[in-house]
Amino acid sequence: EADIYQTPRYLVIGTGKKITLECSQTMGHDKMYWYQQDPGMELHLIHYSYGVNSTEKGDLSSESTVSRIRTEHFPLTLESARPSHTSQYLCASITGVEQFFGPGTRLTVL
């Protein structure tokens, strides 16, 4: 099973602030993903990466951006947080066939 780490677990921040959600994995997986999930609701893919310097937008349009400078690290950035960004953000990577997920970051923008 993959070890995927996300920090912070919880974040409460004011409107207009720049934030970066961290995601890292130590298994050397090439494929990583970011999902957005409103409480108790379905997951929407917002970004994915199939390797270093490779990033793509997912099915759900998002104002966030991602980078993949190192294999193990896939951070997500919001340049100016808004209340509409309040959600849970889940990071995942693939080992073999199935995706394994990090614990998530619950973001609240006031």
Place this chain on the structure above:
Amino acid sequence: AQSVAQPEDQVNVAEGNPLTVKCTYSVSGNPYLFWYVQYPNRGLQFLLKYITGDNLVKGSYGFEAEFNKSQTSFHLKKPSALVSDSALYFCAVRDYNDYKLSFGAGTTVTVRA
């Protein structure tokens, strides 16, 4: 395009009774199918997958799922539910040559003592 439908928002069962969570899928090629479970304020935990072979797949915590190609279904089952099985369950599908997953809307399972 690929998609998943979980027709029930909620499933309520008594402890010790069988549990079934329904899932149907649509995919252009050969499907890879998955079930995940999510507990409050946690990420998703992998339960089981179907790739090929036997249509009955066994997974973690006593769960199993049956792949039915003609009905494009992949229902999750547990013969005897526990209160600790109460959680949010997601079905997911991907095409065999695409690494992106599509998730259903989720089904909340409540097992009463």
